Amino acid sequence: MSESGTPGQFMATLEEEQTQSGTRRMILNMGPQHPSTHGVLRLLIELDGEIITRCDPDIGYLHTGIEKEFEVKNYQQAVTLTDRVDYLAPLSNNLGYVLAVEKLLGLDIPPQAQWMRVMLAELTRLNSHLVWLGTHALDIGAMTVFLYCFREREEILRIFEMFSGQRMMTSYFRIGGLALEPPRGWAKRVKAFIDTFPSKVDEYEELLTNNRIWIGRTRGVGFISLEDMLDLGITGPMLRAAGLKVDARKDRPYSSYEKFDFVVPTRQENDVYARYQVRLEEMRQSARIITQAMEGMPSGPWKADAPHVVLPDREKMKTQMEALIYHFKIVTEGFRVPEGEVYHVIESPRGELGYYVVSDGTTHPVRVHMRTPSFGNLQAVPKMVEGILIADVIASIGSMDFVLGDTDR
């Protein structure tokens, strides 16, 4: 890591050091629009031949001030902001936020809404892992996988559209339940997808798992010790590929995850290949969870019995004075959330996603802080790439699976 001030100064310091020591080192500016960096990440890399001697990530190009925006939205409106943080896993972000606010409110969510949330959050995990696998393989040179992955992803996006009317910015989870009633025929659609999905994972494995080029590019690459990972704030599949079995869905179950039977896959090798194996196994486990959720979906209400928070049914609003008043209050002013603060952590596809919500008893949050997995993971990039070959950088950072929107917020 550079000890100097701005990136410009970083460059200047490097050049000065080189003149003094007489060595010839090259400084490479990678990004912020490099096609392989998954968004607008800028890496300043100092090279000695082909070996990286120093690396300095420069982030913030996608900073949109979402945390500031939260403070002028009321609680329910702010759900739409959470989609835009991690645009590859919108429903995971919805879930983290609504669970935090529901904890502040002390709401009981009916079983159907909880199970629906689990099912859709796992579909989001598939969606995110598919994009990761496709682009990661594309970076390393296997183009076919990308096309296969996006074929399945398209079907997931259609399922999201069926539920929420939106393919990507779904905002389907709301404080108190779901945004809309689950659509007619959803089970048939999800079943058709999930029944064939494990065979699709087999297809990806056929393309990659025993592929000599893939193994050559990924095995033994991108090692970072478990101690360093924990110290630098890495979470999620990266930790599990190093043999540490941590998963918020198992450790501190939320939204009825304790009722589902699934395994947290781990590997010991701690390299890019192990992370690939872990994520592929996670896809199979997510498929299991989705099947269980679909088959055992409880019936009953899909939003909480809390008239001061949840909008009344349309019919009631037209016939009952009380419902009309609640509707008016919720729409014009929003609902009040009791004073307090909570930190709710869920397992997003990328790792630990925490929402810290502070309320002062009004209709707008005082502060919402997002502990996003990409920000934590990206911090370890210098430790991971220093000392390795420049050709392995893309494979290494690709295995982290970060999203820059998630990093910069």
Next chain:
Amino acid sequence: MIPDNLREHAVAVAVDGFDGEAITGGKQDRGEWTVEIAPGKIVSVCGFLKYDQQFIRLSTVTAVDRYPAEPRFEVVYHLYSIERNEWLRLKCRLPGVDPVIESVTSVWRSANWYEREVFDLFGIQFINHPNPRRILMPEGWEGHPLRKDYPITGYRV
């Protein structure tokens, strides 16, 4: 001196045993423990929590602006112990004028970027930080956007 409501919290009692002047307050709310620490003691308390109480992960560092109340800023640390499967929130209150606190990067390296973010968005200075510059906002940006007296539309048109 440890407040009465923290006596049933094992970690707070241990911290109190380690340094009797470290804890200034705390509470349990909705199943989550918050322990308030005197700002001057934060590094030693964090070191104790990491090495003696197995809080090996620092999940995040952030801040809350209580403008116009005083002390204005709260620096909030979320720690997680994998071994104990337990979360802990530490909080330090800082004044609105010249808010300064010591960096915990010597305990957890992950604090590096989180503290830079807090400096960038709240203007809280971290002493002994290895790389104290902005992280999200552009270089040379004026002001700290997450402060409550910073307008939502910004100063620039």
